[in-house]
Structure formats: C-alpha cells, structure tokens
Amino acid sequence: xxxxxxxxxxxxxxxxxxxxxxxxxxxxxxxxxxxxxxxxxxxxxxxxxxxxxxxxxxxxxxxxxxxxxxxxxxxxxxxxxxxxxxxxxxxxxxxxxxxxxxxxxxxxxxxxxxxxxxxxxxxxxxxxxxxxxxxxxxxxxxxxxxxxxxxxxxxxxxxxxxxxxxxxxxxxxxxxxxxxxxxxxxxxxxxxxxxxxxxxxxxxx
Numbered sequence: 001x002x003x004x005x006x007x008x009x010x011x012x013x014x015x016x017x018x019x020x021x022x023x024x025x026x027x028x029x030x031x032x033x034x035x036x037x038x039x040x041x042x043x044x045x046x047x048x049x050x051x052x053x054x055x056x057x058x059x060x061x062x063x064x065x066x067x068x069x070x071x072x073x074x075x076x077x078x079x080x081x082x083x084x085x086x087x088x089x090x091x092x093x094x095x096x097x098x099x100x101x102x103x104x105x106x107x108x109x110x111x112x113x114x115x116x117x118x119x120x121x122x123x124x125x126x127x128x129x130x131x132x133x134x135x136x137x138x139x140x141x142x143x144x145x146x147x148x149x150x151x152x153x154x155x156x157x158x159x160x161x162x163x164x165x166x167x168x169x170x171x172x173x174x175x176x177x178x179x180x181x182x183x184x185x186x187x188x189x190x191x192x193x194x195x196x197x198x199x200x201x202x203x204x205x
Contacts, residue, residue, distance in 0.1 A: 005145045009152025010159075012138060013052070016130040017160050022081060022120045023127065025188045027161055031168025032184070036113045041165040043114055047121045048131060048157035055136025056150040071202075078199040080123050084116070085192030092185035125199060 017024075023044060030040045108116075121127055135153050139146045174180055197204070 002145060002148045005142050005148040006152040009149035010156045013135065013153030013156030014160060016134065017157060021126065022124060022192055024164060025191050026117060026120050027164050028168055029184065029188060030113070031165040032171060035108065036110050037165045039110060039114060040117050041161045043117050044121060044161045045158045047118070049154040051127065051131035052135050052150050052153050055132035056139045056146045058136070074125055074199045076123050078196040080119050081192045081196040084120070085189040085196065088185045088189040088192065092182045092189060
C-alpha cells in the first residue's frame with residue numbers, strides 16, 4: 001500500500017512538472033550550456049521538496065488567510081519574468097559568433113545563476129499552485145500516508161530536473177549551430193512573457 005501511494009505521488013508530481021514553464025526552460029538552457037548544472041538541478045529539486053512539504057503540512061491555506069499575498073506574488077513574478085524574457089530576446093538577436101556553444105556570451109557566475117534560479121522558482125505563483133495547493137490537497141486523500149505521497153512527489157522532481165539538466169547534453173550537437181541557440185533563446189523569451197501575461201491577466205484581461 002505504501003509503495004502504491006509513493007508511486008501515485010511520483011506520477012502526480014511528474015504530471016504537474018513536465019509542462020513547459022519558466023523553471024524548466026531555465027534548467028534546459030543551463031544543461032545545454034553545461035553551466036552550473038548540478039547546482040541548478042539541486043536548487044530546483046530542493047525548492048520543490050520544500051514547497052511540497054509545505055503543501056502536505058497544510059500551508060495551502062496560507063493564501064486564503066492572507067488575500068493580499070496572491071496579487072503581490074503575481075506582480076513580483078510577472079516583473080521578473082518580463083525582465084528575464086527581454087534578456088533572452090536580446091541574446092536571440094546577438095551575432096552568430098556570440099551564440100555558438102564555445103563562443104557564447106561569458107558564463108554567468110554561480111551566485112547570479114542560483115539567484116535567477118531561485119527567483120524563477122519562488123516568484124512564480126503557478127509553482128505554489130502545483131506544489132503547495134494541488135499536491136497538498138491531493139495528499140489529504142491518503143490519511144496517515146501523506147509522507148509517502150510527498151516522498152513520491154519529491155522523487156519525481158529530483159528525477160525530472162536531473163534528467164532534464166543532464167539529458168540536455170544529448171542535444172548539444174544540435175545547438176552547436178548558432179541559429180539553434182537563437183531559436184532556443186527566442187522560445188524562452190516567449191515562454192517567460194506568456195507566463196507573465198497569465199499572471200497579469202486579472203488586471204489586463
């Protein structure tokens with residue numbers, strides 16, 4: 001029974017996380033560039049674990065008790081995603097020489113990379129919806145076995161992020177072409193802006 005609940009958590013967590021989003025696009029790009037991959041994957045996995053733990057522990061009711069928290073998170077997340085999308089678009093428009101794998105723009109430092117990773121993760125309200133709210137709510141279907149469900153969901157995050165980060169190496173021959181890097185940066189910009197628009201939709205819709 002415990003194994004079944006663990007597997008349910010694993011599959012549910014994977015089902016929620018595989019959708020293309022800002023966090024996944026960031027991990028994919030770091031994996032393709034081979035920059036701080038371990039640190040980025042570990043940061044994403046640990047962040048997800050903390051959020052899942054919060055949800056299973058009952059923190060999903062926090063936004064209901066603090067109604068001002070949702071709009072603040074939305075605005076902060078949208079501002080960051082718009083800025084990051086502009087950065088990716090700027091990279092997509094750079095010269096060919098600046099976008100090859102070996103001659104790409106100078107590698108970002110570990111501190112700056114982790115700061116961006118944490119911002120993309122913790123400033124995105126959809127991350128809270130998937131981990132804290134949805135997984136937290138689903139875990140209540142397994143009274144007395146919430147820990148097994150949470151462990152399965154956390155394992156799913158670890159498998160996904162490390163698979164995405166290190167699996168990206170298989171795509172490096174494709175991205176050895178500058179045009180492929182430009183397209184990737186362009187797609188990342190669109191993903192960031194699309195998510196920002198969704199966050200701002202209550203005000204602009």
